[in-house]
Amino acid sequence: MIRAVGPDSLLVIVPAFNEVGAIASVVRSVNANMPGVPVLVIDDCSLDDTIVAARGSGAEVLTLPHHLGLGGCVQAGYKLAYSLGFQYVIRVDGDGQHDARDIPRILDRLKTSGCEMIIGSRFVEQTGSQTTAARSLGIRFFRMVLRPILGKPVYDPTSGFVGVNRRALAVFSRSFPLEYPEIEALVVLQRRRFRFEEVPVRMLPRLTGRSTITARVSLYYIAHVLLGVFVNILKYDRRFHRANPESGG
């Protein structure tokens, strides 16, 4: 069983759905770069042997009873991490795109910056990351939309390579978008006047599978995320403000 040890306890979570081809390599890479740090794979009811591969490579596995989608899957990891008392959680995707060598940099910024969230960004510096033209256009569009809402520029709002501290963990354990969570999560944090920073990271070609945001669903993605962003702006979480009157927002 994973345990939060010490005041700077870190958990690496890896949401995975049918990632049998990549998950073992991802877990081994995290273990090699962050020795002693527990890795939790959250299996979103995969149809292949993702669970076996993850356990075989030394990860702990949280198995969801049915498919929840990325947001529900990540939130399950956040909930477990929060209940176990972890101070920091870093999310790494299960397809092998995120380079585990960047985890120490994200953790370091989480500890020193005082920000609630650190985003591993492909675009803060030119790291040679390749993305499709449609996705690149989408990212530019959301940068433009988010700039006035967040009050500062965000270069890679769709990045899933993120680290959060315990304050953000408390919020995400209770409120986290179910579908396409990355952009909406930024607005959820902004509503609590939490801060985020971006650090440059490398993105690797995915080891297996394809992005869920294909050209066919990209319009739905944009409409869904835009609606989610504006709903989150309008939303007022009474329970949160009662429990944390000093939080503002």
Add this chain to the structure above:
Amino acid sequence: MDRLLNVTTVLSILLLIMVLFSVRRAHIRVEYSVSWLLTGLAMLILSRSRPVLEVITRWSGVPDTPLTLFLISGTLFLVMFFRFSVIISHLRDDNVALAQRVAILEYHIHSLEQHED
């Protein structure tokens, strides 16, 4: 006009029968059948009360009596669909929270079993 109202009457009765049978066979829970029964009943009453329909038509400025009946029916169904969307959204949220809790509890049980071994 009378023919159309007769058709609506038959449709309303069919809807009521279908809902009552579904409730009897436990395909729909009683609390979710109420809005269907009320809508079916409202359609039945309106299709059998032509003077009431004509009063509503004059009052609302709708050019045609059958159109009034369909507008009212359409509105009732839209309200029902909205209500069911709200219910489904709540169920989805509860379902996600429940699935996450089951997963976390199973994880703890699995860990305890391993610890005992």
